[in-house]
Amino acid sequence: MRAMGHRLIAIKSALEGVAGSLRLELRRTFDHELPPLGSSASEGELRVALRGATNNLRPALRKSILFLGHTLGEKLDEERVFDDTSARREVASRLRQDVWMFAQIVRAFAIKAQQGSADDRWEAVQGLQYVREFLAYFRAMGYPLLRGTDYPRFNAFIAAMEALEDTDLVDPARLGRAVDECSTFYQYLQRLFDDVSKRDVLRGVPFDRREAATALRLYIAN
Helix, strand or coil, X not given: CHHHHHHHXXXXXXXXXXXXXXXXXXXXXXXXXCCXXXXXXXXXXXXXXXXXXXXXXXXXXXXXXXHHHHHCCCCCCHHHHCCCHXXXXXXXXXXXXXXXXXXXXXXXXXXXXXXXXXXXXXXXXXXXXXXXXXXXXXXXXXXHHHHHCCCCCHHHHHHHHHHHHCCCCCCHXXXXXXXXXXXXXXXXXXXXXXXXHCCHHHCCCCCCXXXXXXXXXXXXXX
């Protein structure tokens, strides 16, 4: 029963992660890619926008399929699930971008937490705001990376995140443990970024940091 309970918790977390990820994707799509209702966009312009939005959503959906399969115990092979090179390249390219983006979020959180920890004048509401934001992005972007890439410190990282969620005030000790885990995870993400970049399917496909930075700003925009 304990094993079944842990499995159900993992599935629940995976579904929450997929939901959070798709929520970010759709927010970006409707806020930045599709013309608003009542706009003066022509039919041709609307078709182009819809085609572009579809192309941008497809890699996220494919990534979610692989992640859910992995969570359910199925070792899905990208080459067998997506049997064309362009699809595999899309998935690998999206994974590389997600790794880079969440690495920036982890690094920013650690820097913010370390700056705050030097000051004992904690403000409950303001102090927790960036923590809440980080936890939200972790559930949407970080959890799939942790689970989908078999991160060796998965349990320790999850425990640190759950400890942050369990408190209504900023606890320096819990925050310190979370920062330590984030620093370790950041190093792992850097190595993972290099490994993904070396995949055959991405050979000759340079990583566009400017485009990734633009995408990150759209994801975190309110």
